[in-house]
Amino acid sequence: MRPFHDRLARIGLEAVEKYGFVLAGGYAISANGMGDRPSSDVDLFTDLGDPEQFAEAVEALRHAFRVDGLVVTDNRIGPTFADLRVVDEATETWSDIQLGWDYREFPPRMLEIGPVLDPRDAVANKMGALWSRGEARDYIDIHTVLESGRFTRVDVLAMGDQIEAVPLDRRMLAERFRQAGRFSAADFAQYDVGSVQRIAIVETFLDWADEVDPAVVR
Template sequence: MPSRRTASSTGPSEDVDLFADWQRRADFPNAVDAVIAAFEGEGFDVVVDLRLETFARLHVSQAADPDEQHRVELVANWRAQPPVEMQIGPVLHPDDVMAGKTDALYNRAAARDFIDIDAAITCGRYTAEQLCILAAEADAGFDRQLFAQMLGANSRFDDQGFHRLRARTRPGRGDARTVPDLAGRTVKPRV
């Protein structure tokens, strides 16, 4: 299962995401069992929070510190690109990562989603247009107009929350609340 870690990852993650190819979704239940057994074999406690046909969310902790849990999500889903081989093994292609991150911003719009998209654009690897194309290819329901409206009208987050998250994940970067809109202008969501 390729992991979410890619060459485009720039900050620490609070969870681990493991992906299986949609073509092998029939193998997914056995893969989840193998991951659980591997954690338990290394002495970790595993709590299955949610288990579906092609998705599982686990909370993993060490017996000595049960309050410090780490989320591990496993998912079988469609990807446009084959995995990229890295030293740690196969990882998601950056285009698939960014399609997922753009979709997360579109559907969930958490502060971390804004920061992820901001990082992809400010580092110069992707433009807002490219991210919209990737999201539309991955999700036929992606609506650019709705996405643009959502970006311009977001008032759920205060600056302090963004700055705390930014400092923890990507120190020294600009204002994560400003993102290029679909026309290339800079938009700062209303507070």
């Protein structure tokens, strides 16, 4: 985790843990021992959908950052979503931090940094992100999960199915898998992924696509 992100996560989790917030997103994958992909922001999510409590949590977070000498501005605020920009003017370092609401099936893990999504929820949410948006970072994270040996392809698919209203359509999912190659080397490089690893990721998802939807022959 980038040093400034580590600082924001620790301050943030201490401030809003009582509202059910935990470290989520890509950093939840790495905090659970699967890879170390750098991220552009910090995600803190709760499973409590009360807008009043959510607003209290956002204000508590703003206050905690300001007490630590940081400048906070609102990018976007909703009933159960907040996107804040946090700046350390002394070092001219900045980052966005996002708060949101999401379903989780398991209790969070208490790690050294603070409460973190259970790895099964972290992987399920990442599969949901790959299914819905399919950004380069989503392919990287799911590939990292598989490479860790902690979960199999079958496990990951089952986790993805659990957070959707209906199981993921395998033909559409296979098409999403086949889109991994649409990202350039530069798209992957911003996450410290070189050309060799990029090829491995693309090939993994092409093979997986054939596995979940064998009707299509490459």
